[in-house]
Amino acid sequence: MRAWMLPAGSDGFDKLYLEELPDPTPGPGEVLIQMLAWSINYRDFAVAAGKYFGGALKQPAVPLSDGAGVVAAVGPGVTRFKEGDRVQSAFFTTWEDGPHRMGPALGDGMAPGTLAELVVLPESGVVPMAESLDHGQAACLPCAGVTAWNALHEGPRPLLPGMRVLVLGSGGVSMLALQIARASGCEVIATSSSDEKLERIRGLGAKHTVNYKTHPEWGAWIAQHLGGVDKVVEVGGAGTAEQSMTALRTHGEVAMIGVLAPEGGPNPRALMMSAGTMRGIFVGSAAMARRLNAAIDVNGIEPLIGARFKFEQAKEAYAHAWGPESFSKTVIEL
Ligand SMILES: NC(=O)c1ccc[n+]([C@@H]2O[C@H](COP(=O)([O-])OP(=O)(O)OC[C@H]3O[C@@H](n4cnc5c(N)ncnc54)[C@H](OP(=O)(O)O)[C@@H]3O)[C@@H](O)[C@H]2O)c1
The missing domain is CATH 3.40.50.720 (NAD(P)-binding Rossmann-like Domain)
Structure with missing residues (x-):
């Protein structure tokens, strides 16, 4: 599979490079997702610049927290998802529900990122997509959407x-x-x-x-x-x-x-x-993402995509999202 990577010590998104990696396989309790779309958040610039909470990346890392795709396979013990399900990532992979709880957060260099063709996540870090959305729209939600929902309705x-x-x-x-x-x-x-x-x-x-x-x-x-x-x-x-x-x-x-x-x-x-x-507010739980998706389906909300880029154009997508023409969400699609 192909994955976009940031090198150890990265100081900006111009350091992104495309890498061929072995296809991952899901272990017990894990879900393998064929990713189809991703979105960029402001924090992704800080991660690329080595200015996020953990400081400069200690080792090469796949960036981004937000993405949506289709379940390609599930590992032993997975009960909530099956091959073919339309899903999105959860920002915190272990905060399923309940009061504020920080845990591994995708794409910060300490937990895996999503900007790869195949991604393995724990079952607790996977959320079913809103039925009314396409993958590009769903990819707008894990960080920005859940944060907005938490701010307004939790x-x-x-x-x-x-x-x-x-x-x-x-x-x-x-x-x-x-x-x-x-x-x-x-x-x-x-x-x-x-x-x-x-x-x-x-x-x-x-x-x-x-x-x-x-x-x-x-x-x-x-x-x-x-x-x-x-x-x-x-x-x-x-x-x-x-x-x-x-x-x-x-x-x-x-x-x-x-x-x-x-x-x-x-x-x-x-x-x-x-x-x-x-x-x-620090984003929110997988349960908040589910409540947001329910509200999206009932109300016909369509997340607004300001610009779309192809997977191969990830650097251009970052540059656009950082620039003055950026409006709402910038999305990358396979
Ligand atoms: N705590 C959390 O859980 C959480 C979650 C998500 C995001 N965030 C943070 O929330 C912020 C927004 O994230 P985002 O992904 O939505 O960013 P974004 O899409 O990159 O937002 C960029 C826009 O922010 C506006 N902006 C810049 N400086 C501003 C200012 N001084 N006053 C008002 N608006 C300003 C600009 O709008 P105009 O061009 O219209 O002026 C700019 O186009 C970031 O700091 C991000 O790190 C935090």
Whole structure:
């Protein structure tokens, strides 16, 4: 089989190389998946650059956490999957259900990655695909989709119809959050650095949009002019958290997810004023992925793919996802 690899000590996605490897076979409790599609997440740039939690890769590794395909074979003892099932990867291979639990996370150099033609995962790290999606759409979900779902529908204050949700920027997590929130009967406010992208986001159902470059006080503007929001899908981090807290209305929640804007020292004063909450999110469990897929099938949500690339074009796909034209999810297909 062919697999894309990053070398030990990789310092950027330009170091990706295509390798021929022996076909893997599933052991007890494992599922062999013929992968058909993958998607890129922001963390994949950090892994390639040697800046993810574990630091530089200690040995060559297959990258990416997200992918979808068809079960090619199952090992002894596997009961939930059979050959031919349409499946997607679970970001954490051992967090099946229940409260927050970190474990092996695909594609970080410590656990296997998915950007190969054949991948072996433990049964606990495999999720049946939503029936209504193709493999490219399903590949958008393991990290970005489950994170958006967790932010909106899990935790102590799940969304209710009529609530108002703020999503930041036009990346994968934010656009999936927009789609989930709209399907949940909620109003969406969105920010972006680009007026052109904001127009596209309004076309997806956002009621109000704000350019965060021309309105650096976008949180205060949303609080004053629109009356605030109940949830913020906070993908910026230190550099955006203060505006996100300022945008909250009474008892609102900032779902703290990302690090797109790492510089800053947010003053949490606004959280007091709204009696608000800040909740940390780290993707989610396989059970959350199943709940998301059920909501997708019932509501006809189609994850939005901004660009598609062939397997052989993985480097071009990374470059596109990193560049200014990137919108929502970038997908690689076999
Ligand atoms: N905690 C978790 O479990 C978890 C899970 C998934 C992702 N994340 C994190 O969440 C963040 C988003 O991930 P992603 O995969 O959705 O990223 P992505 O698809 O690469 O998002 C890129 C987009 O983010 C927007 N952006 C950049 N800087 C921004 C800023 N200062 N304010 C608002 N938007 C900004 C830009 O939108 P415009 O071009 O429209 O301005 C850009 O196009 C990343 O930091 C990622 O590491 C965390």
